[in-house]
Amino acid sequence: MKLYFSIVLLAAVLLLNACKNEVEPEFNPAARGAILLEFDNVVGTRDLELNRGTYRNAAGEDFSVSQLQYFVSNIRLKKSDGSEYVVPQDSSYFMVREHVPETHLIRLSVPQGDYTGVSFVLGVDSLRSTMDISRRQGILNPTDMSRQEGMYWTWNSGYIFLRMEGTSPQIAPDPSGNRRFRYHIGGFGGGFGTPPVRTINNIKTINLSFGRDVAKVRNNSTPQMHIVADVLKVFNGAVNISLAQNPTVMFSPFSVNVANNYANMFEYHHMHTVVAK
Amino acid sequence: MKKTAFFFVSFLIFLTAIVISCGQRDVNPAVEVKAPPHFPPMVYDLSKNPVTQAGFELGRALFYEGALARDGMVSCGFCHQQSAGFTHHGHDLSHGVDDRLGKRNALPIQNLAFYHDLMWDGGIHDLDLQPLAPIENPVEMDESMPNVLKKLREHPNYPRMFQRAFGTPEITGERLLKALSQFMVAMVSANSRYDKYLRGEEKLTRDELRGLQLFKEKGCENCHSGGLFTDQTYRNNGLSLEFNQDLGRYEITLNEQDKYKFRVPSLRNVEVTRPYMHDGRFRNLEMVLDHYAEGMEDTPTLDPLFKRPDGRRGIPMTAEEKRLIIAFLKTLTDEEFLTDKRFSEL
Secondary structure (H helix, E strand, O other): OHHHHHHHHHHHHHHHHHHHHHOOOOOOOOOEEEEEEEEEEEEOOEEOOOOOOOEEOOOOOEEEEEEEEEEEEEEEEEEOOOOEEEOOHHHOEEEEEOOOHHHHEEEEEEEOEEEEEEEEEEOOOHHHHOOOHHHOOHHHOOOOOOOOOOOEEOOOOEEEEEEEEEEOOOOOOOOOOOOEEEEEEEOEOOEEOOOOEEOOEOOEEEEEEOOOOOEEEEOOEEEEEEEEEEOHHHHOOOOOOOOOOOOEEOOOOOHHHHHHHHOOOEEEEEEEEEEOO | OHHHHHHHHHHHHHHHHHHHHHHHHHHOOEOOOOOOOOOOOOOOOHHHOOOEHHHHHHHHHHHOOHHHOOOOOOOHHHHOEHHHOOEOOOOOOOEOHHHOEOOOOOOOOOOHHHOOOEOOOOOEOOHHHOOHHHHHOOOOOOOOHHHHHHHHHOOOOHHHHHHHHHOOOOOOHHHHHHHHHHHHHOOOOOOOHHHHHHOOOOOOOHHHHHHHHHHHHOOHHHHOOOOOOOOOOEEEOOOOOOOOOOOEOHHHHOOHHHOOEEEOOOOOOHHHOOOEOOOOOEOOHHHHHHHHHHHOOOOOOEOHHHEOOOOOEOOOOOHHHHHHHHHHHHHHOOHHHHHOHHHOOO
């Protein structure tokens, strides 16, 4: 009897909820709402745990990650009608830093509507990279970065797009006995000479579809898009990278392999929608 | 009566305008940075950072400020000394904090408003961003910008100086860099005896004139061209790679063709900027000319200008010709610039 009663109650609750979901929140294309992009950094099937987790790359090397940070910029959102909302460029620069949880969540003010995908630049575009310093505020400010976490090359004017550091027992020890790897990947394709010879361009545009999900941005509805970034793909990809052979990758031709790999590290995973009552 | 009142009011407005404009001029007058007529067009955009007296003075104070370095000692002026054309007198390589040795010879600071790129390898494309490199380089000033700003904010004088230069006492990285730029763009050297000769104000000696003629005939001016005495290109001038395999421009462009290439340096004030080359390997001008005459090595990216039809390399010069060319080079020394109190530490 008790069981029967519980089942009826559960069914009633489910039914009620289903009804509630069918009621579309109000949609006002002229009004604005918010969408959240959540960057969840993982390593293969496991969560990324700085300094604690030990992982293995395709080259068969064990590694730990002590630092991971990357720029996400020039965000565009695709609408269900095929059009696009481009986030105003001046407010479209973010830095995801694994050790600062607040940075995993990017909040965007967008027109209300139905969104089906997102694209962004992993890194900083060439135009911004050569702008007057007054146009590089906040996370782009090269005078506001500690060297341990800096995302800017002072000797070769330009931003580091992705910075990942850690250790691997397979790496030969440096003079201080550390078996560290340091990956600082950048390069915005600056031009030199006449006609200009372009330097390496590691700017990657990432396109993610929300699949069957539709992010409904409404007065009272804020979708949160959960994006997984699999840092194993920094090493594994078209070229499987050995940490022992390449413990340090910075501004060099080899960095192109790393950037080509990490261009595939993002995946749209699922959506939550926070509906205000 | 109405008319009188009108004139009275007009007069008052006029007076106020004068007082305001005078006041502004007294507080922080503009500093004119003129491009000498025989120079290439100015690259630095002064409209984005107009030079003012207070901004220039702040820039000078910062240029000589030890707090920009981790140890509180190694200022910009430590390695860029005025009497040596703002280079590190007598040093092949410069030593920074804790006597750590850099890998390249300190370049002169002069006429920087006219350069497209900076540094021996041209890695920096905006004068405003230049000071970040030595400040944060572990072998130079070894300091972080956030810490520099913190020290300046706690300093008894700087908030006041930033107020005078920029209107509020706020100390930001942008303001610091723009003040340094204001100081540096005003550092124009164009009053050497050679400049005065061009302007018809002074005569050169017979030897100096013959040196100038040889400078042209021998093709020196193919690269050391124009009013800056550099075409701002990067070239391999056949330096031996035996003891130094510095890749130079390649580190910036990652282009194989740019290996071992370095900026063609200006020859202005060259007499006082010894030692020479990117690693300061030549102690005097005689050694430099000996290198061009008979010391060049055929390294992979040697500039074609140095390849002679007979398969040999370099620029043939007799001892007398070298002497005359050096006599001419010394006319590029700008005594006014090297002793100008506006640019001095004290």
